[in-house]
Amino acid sequence: MSESAADVVICGGGVLGAGLAYELAERGARPLLIESRAIASGASGKAAGLLSPASDARAVGPLGSLWRASLARHHELAEELVGLGAPGYGFEESPSLLIAADVAEARTLRQAAPAQWLEPDEVRARCAWIDGPIEGGLLREASAAIDPAAFTQALIHASKARGARVEHGRVTGLSLNGRSIAGVQVDGRIVPANSVVLAMGPWTSAAGEWIGCRVPVTPLKGQILRLRLPPAQAETRFSDMDGNYMARKSDGLVYVGTTEERVGFDEAPTDAARRQILRQAGRFVSAVSQAEVVKQTACLRPLSPDGLPILGAAPGLSGAFIATGHGRAGLLLAPGSAAALAAHITGESPAVDLTPFDPARFG
Numbered sequence: 409m410s411e412s413a414a415d416v417v418i419c420g421g422g423v424l425g426a427g428l429a430y431e432l433a434e435r436g437a438r439p440l441l442i443e444s445r446a447i448a449s450g451a452s453g454k455a456a457g458l459l460s461p462a463s464d465a466r467a468v469g470p471l472g473s474l475w476r477a478s479l480a481r482h483h484e485l486a487e488e489l490v491g492l493g494a495p496g497y498g499f500e501e502s503p504s505l506l507i508a509a510d511v512a513e514a515r516t517l518r519q520a521a522p523a524q525w526l527e528p529d530e531v532r533a534r535c536a537w538i539d540g541p542i543e544g545g546l547l548r549e550a551s552a553a554i555d556p557a558a559f560t561q562a563l564i565h566a567s568k569a570r571g572a573r574v575e576h577g578r579v580t581g582l583s584l585n586g587r588s589i590a591g592v593q594v595d596g597r598i599v600p601a602n603s604v605v606l607a608m609g610p611w612t613s614a615a616g617e618w619i620g621c622r623v624p625v626t627p628l629k630g631q632i633l634r635l636r637l638p639p640a641q642a643e644t645r646f647s648d649m650d651g652n653y654m655a656r657k658s659d660g661l662v663y664v665g666t667t668e669e670r671v672g673f674d675e676a677p678t679d680a681a682r683r684q685i686l687r688q689a690g691r692f693v694s695a696v697s698q699a700e701v702v703k704q705t706a707c708l709r710p711l712s713p714d715g716l717p718i719l720g721a722a723p724g725l726s727g728a729f730i731a732t733g734h735g736r737a738g739l740l741l742a743p744g745s746a747a748a749l750a751a752h753i754t755g756e757s758p759a760v761d762l763t764p765f766d767p768a769r770f771g
């Protein structure tokens with residue numbers, strides 16, 4: 409590993425770390441990203457990769473502007489990354505459905521967005537998979553999808569084209585000069601650095617000891633089945649109001665999920681989750697019971713106590729920053745988060761107000 413001081417060392421090669429490497433390199437900083445396993449080996453490689461518009465509650469809450477900025481940045485990146493020679497990552501703009509399973513859900517959705525409401529027959533005309541009882545659904549035009557692993561790799565490719573470096577290694581602590589960052593401990597060595605960003609997904613909690621403040625991010629396990637299903641006449645991807653979904657992805661397989669399991673750092677797929685996912689999806693789509701399960705994946709979402717990202721300067725330490733806590737929407741929120749934090753680190757004014765995401769809010 410090179411001993412020359414990087415401007416910024418990024419710890420973690422998930423979508424947040426990769427996005428930061430790209431946005432920092434774009435701004436002329438010399439980032440060095442360090443990943444202990446493999447790029448996109450966590451949730452950033454195994455997520456569903458659905459980019460849905462913010463629900464009404466989210467659109468007006470503190471996440472709203474970050475959500476909109478991120479979706480807009482996704483559209484820009486779709487051209488920018490390919491222009492830098494990165495391989496495609498299945499970016500696809502197409503509507504999605506949010507379905508109501510019962511009368512109460514239908515009332516909620518109709519009130520929230522009357523213009524987007526579809527009756528059950530209209531929903532089925534757009535998604536022929538659905539043959540179970542539903543009360544209707546919302547058509548969300550501004551939706552998109554990506555292949556998460558390929559997207560993260562594309563960001564890495566483009567950031568290297570802009571001068572970023574990527575190294576394999578396990579970060580175990582920081583090196584401080586008083587209350588300022590001097591370097592990062594990697595596999596028993598010190599890698600000199602002027603700044604550090606802790607973007608290790610749910611594992612970022614361990615860094616609390618290094619920086620002397622709580623990073624209350626916890627793992628929320630989720631599992632997905634990839635099914636082989638014959639093509640249907642119409643296949644608009646859909647989710648239900650419990651956050652379960654079904655979508656054909658760019659590899660031709662239909663992704664069905666998911667679970668929310670509080671089981672620590674266990675990343676192993678389980679039979680119980682497989683049964684649960686098939687049961688959930690089977691309420692709406694009878695064909696899943698006959699489908700071949702080609703692959704089952706499990707990974708960990710980085711969850712913060714208030715459901716908001718933890719994004720900004722670590723309190724009381726000059727040169728240390730945190731980027732985690734994006735929960736169920738990290739693929740969607742990564743481009744806006746990375747652009748805003750990179751701007752903050754390099755002394756620009758971020759396009760999104762980072763105040764609601766300040767790591768200091770946890771004391």
Ligand SMILES: Cc1cc2nc3c(=O)[nH]c(=O)nc-3n(C[C@H](O)[C@H](O)[C@H](O)COP(=O)(O)OP(=O)(O)OC[C@H]3O[C@@H](n4cnc5c(N)ncnc54)[C@H](O)[C@@H]3O)c2cc1C
Pocket residue numbers: 419420421422423424425442443444445446447448449450451452453454455456457458459577578579580607608609610611628629630631632665666667706707708709710731732733734735736737738739740741
């Ligand atoms: C089942 C499931 C489905 C999902 N679907 C969607 C979706 O459709 N849309 C969406 O927007 N989001 C989705 N998400 C959420 C999204 O995947 C996450 O929010 C996002 O990937 C988190 O990215 P990250 O970079 O913060 O963390 P991670 O992807 O976990 O990356 C952290 C990286 O840090 C590395 N690391 C850890 N410790 C160290 C260390 N000490 N030294 C060096 N490296 C280290 C890890 O190996 C890992 O590669 C889903 C999540 C799950 C579980």
